[in-house]
Amino acid sequence: LTSLTASARDPIAYTLRFPDAAAHYMDVEMKFPTEGAQELDIFMPTWTPGSYLLREYARNIISLTGSSSDGSPLEIVKTSKNRWNVDTEGADTVSIQYRMFCREINVRNNWVESDFAVVNGAPTFLTVVDSYDRPYLVTVELPEGWETTASPLPSAGAPNSYSAPDFDTLVDSPLIAGSPQIDSFEVDGVRHSLVSIGGGGIWDNARAAKNVHHLVEAQRAFWGSLPYDKPYVLFNVLNGSRGGLEHKQSMLMMGDRWNTKTRGGIRSWLSLVSHEFFHAWNGKRLRPIELGPFEYEHENYTPSLWIVEGLTSYYQHILLARAGFHTHEKYL
Numbered sequence: 001l002t003s004l005t006a007s008a009r010d011p012i013a014y015t016l017r018f019p020d021a022a023a024h025y026m027d028v029e030m031k032f033p034t035e036g037a038q039e040l041d042i043f044m045p046t047w048t049p050g051s052y053l054l055r056e057y058a059r060n061i062i063s064l065t066g067s068s069s070d071g072s073p074l075e076i077v078k079t080s081k082n083r084w085n086v087d088t089e090g091a092d093t094v095s096i097q098y099r100m101f102c103r104e105i106n107v108r109n110n111w112v113e114s115d116f117a118v119v120n121g122a123p124t125f126l127t128v129v130d131s132y133d134r135p136y137l138v139t140v141e142l143p144e145g146w147e148t149t150a151s152p153l154p155s156a157g158a159p160n161s162y163s164a165p166d167f168d169t170l171v172d173s174p175l176i177a178g179s180p181q182i183d184s185f186e187v188d189g190v191r192h193s194l195v196s197i198g199g200g201g202i203w204d205n206a207r208a209a210k211n212v213h214h215l216v217e218a219q220r221a222f223w224g225s226l227p228y229d230k231p232y233v234l235f236n237v238l239n240g241s242r243g244g245l246e247h248k249q250s251m252l253m254m255g256d257r258w259n260t261k262t263r264g265g266i267r268s269w270l271s272l273v274s275h276e277f278f279h280a281w282n283g284k285r286l287r288p289i290e291l292g293p294f295e296y297e298h299e300n301y302t303p304s305l306w307i308v309e310g311l312t313s314y315y316q317h318i319l320l321a322r323a324g325f326h327t328h329e330k331y332l
Helices: 002-008 167-171 205-223 257-261 263-278 305-322
Strands: 012-017 025-033 039-043 061-068 076-080 083-087 093-101 117-119 136-140 148-150 161-164 175-178 181-187 190-197 232-238 243-246 250-255
Touching: 061 076, 136 167, 136 175, 161 167, 175 190, 181 205, 190 205, 205 257, 205 263, 205 305, 243 263, 250 263, 257 263, 263 305
Parallel strands: 012 136, 190 232, 232 250
Antiparallel strands: 012 025, 025 093, 039 083, 061 093, 076 083, 117 175, 136 161, 148 175, 181 190, 243 250
């Protein structure tokens, strides 16, 4: 009943634009039905699931305006660090336009350059303060020279457009725009894609994807089956740093383009892959009860991160060995 009610609501639709990408700006247009409300509160999350500290994403918004369906400007008042009140003036549809500065080079925020964009959900999408149980649409307008986008979300039917059934799914689905290297393989009939950007002609994406294929099969064998039946995306941003963040249908990693040049380098990178992929079960499906439904505006305290992170760190190395990337002696 809940899902039927949610799907019956008109979606909130976002358009992402990059008219000044070289200066690290992203413009977001958000259109949503007012459903008859004379005023509405909108908010931006303060943290992202999987990275457990408050990040205060709203600080990256440098301008915000609103208009009704006929183009008339609307009064918008900021009421807290991450909330705004919108006077709809009786309009059926409201459009919010905001510009964001995007140059935090990590897996939990946004990073925009002249030739690519790494877009995370929590630091990007404002939404209406309600149950969040409604559909969402995202469309990316690519600058000249950018070839495509990649997202774990299903296509909304048009190029570079995606749909999400609810806000939790939207927030949990990063996106890369630009000209990435993409290599795919199947396990149990499910497509897995390694989407890498920043390889600079050095990173061997096909070799890396072949190795990931073995690792996915080893983890599937450990658990008994994959925990999903939809395409899974491994985002791989090659900026010379190291880090990862798990998502339900994807992972977002940062690594070094030179890692495919040596066995030790690829093994180090695969260790990160192993950790984030183990979270597809431990953390995203099996999780502390405090970590869902998510409270996006306040801390989500739990005493159980030793299970989510500790056991994952333990098994990432064991399963790397079982996949054939360590000898028994090397592992010990």
